[in-house]
Amino acid sequence: MNPPAPQTPSVGDVAPSDLLDLLASVAKGTMGVEQAAGSVASMISAANVGARSDLGGVAAIPGATVDLGRRDRCGFGEVIYGEGKSTDLMIRIVEAQLDAGQTCLITRIDPTSAAQLRRHFPHTHHNPSARTLRIAQNTELLATPVLDENVAHVAVVTAGSTDASVAEEAVETLTWMGIAHLRVEDIGVAGPQRLLAAVPSLRKAAAIVVIAGMEGALPPTVAGHVGVPVFAVPTSTGYGANFGGLTPLMGMLTACAPNVAVVNIDAGFKGAYLGGLVAAQLITNENGKHLNERPANEYEGV
Numbered sequence: 001m002n003p004p005a006p007q008t009p010s011v012g013d014v015a016p017s018d019l020l021d022l023l024a025s026v027a028k029g030t031m032g033v034e035q036a037a038g039s040v041a042s043m044i045s046a047a048n049v050g051a052r053s054d055l056g057g058v059a060a061i062p063g064a065t066v067d068l069g070r071r072d073r074c075g076f077g078e079v080i081y082g083e084g085k086s087t088d089l090m091i092r093i094v095e096a097q098l099d100a101g102q103t104c105l106i107t108r109i110d111p112t113s114a115a116q117l118r119r120h121f122p123h124t125h126h127n128p129s130a131r132t133l134r135i136a137q138n139t140e141l142l143a144t145p146v147l148d149e150n151v152a153h154v155a156v157v158t159a160g161s162t163d164a165s166v167a168e169e170a171v172e173t174l175t176w177m178g179i180a181h182l183r184v185e186d187i188g189v190a191g192p193q194r195l196l197a198a199v200p201s202l203r204k205a206a207a208i209v210v211i212a213g214m215e216g217a218l219p220p221t222v223a224g225h226v227g228v229p230v231f232a233v234p235t236s237t238g239y240g241a242n243f244g245g246l247t248p249l250m251g252m253l254t255a256c257a258p259n260v261a262v263v264n265i266d267a268g269f270k271g272a273y274l275g276g277l278v279a280a281q282l283i284t285n286e287n288g289k290h291l292n293e294r295p296a297n298e299y300e301g302v
Helices: 016-028 033-051 070-074 087-099 111-120 161-177 192-202 218-223 240-253 268-283
Strands: 058-061 064-067 104-107 124-127 132-135 154-158 181-184 207-212 230-234 260-262
Touching: 016 033, 058 087, 064 087, 087 104, 087 111, 104 161, 111 124, 111 132, 124 161, 132 161, 154 161, 154 192, 154 268, 161 181, 161 207, 161 268, 181 192, 192 218, 207 218, 207 268, 218 230, 218 260, 230 240, 230 268, 240 260
Parallel strands: 154 181, 154 207, 207 230, 230 260
Antiparallel strands: 058 064, 104 132, 124 132
């Protein structure tokens, strides 16, 4: 068995020929030592970003640097925030993601831009209420995952029907992530019997996204009935003292239930993404089932 051939040493995966050119320039006096040192540092930085598995995978296009390595690092790809972006820029970003074999999610996209992208790409799903657009290589990749209560999934709960648009953004996010969801609507604290009826189903979820405006009391109330993370999403729904969602935000942040975490106002995407990460971790377990369901007879008040 022949020994492995010796490898040419390199610095930070920079080509040796490039280093030799720099050294030759210094020797000839056409480049100063400090300038050469700066060039070497830049070359090493660029090489590391392009080559290392935890940082690599970018597509530099006019107007954006698409993070194609995020799926490998974080489990899911980069999401496109549509507000403020031109249609042409979004098309270029989507093309880069599709070329890399990734499905795309655009949030906060306006109807005009969504219509233009749908004409450009053959396989899309637009949700006007959520202001989202999902794009994939084929229609099958746009399908909604089938809910199986024995497999990790996320419950999406709204306090009132006026919170529906934020819930729709959450649902579209989970669908893009490939995570099944349970939808529970309009069970705010003004009708407590509605929540009590939903508790058995909620306890089967791996995580719960609770969306509420007004005073924002529902998330900690739900959290007191379950043993899983509750991601609270305050909304701008409500009269003047709601202060555009600030009142429920502050109430949720000061909730005494220890399993409540709070995201930004109207941020259905963020709440769902966090819940989806929890479910995704559990799905990777040996049998694919969630670990946090507790039998009803094990639930006791304190």
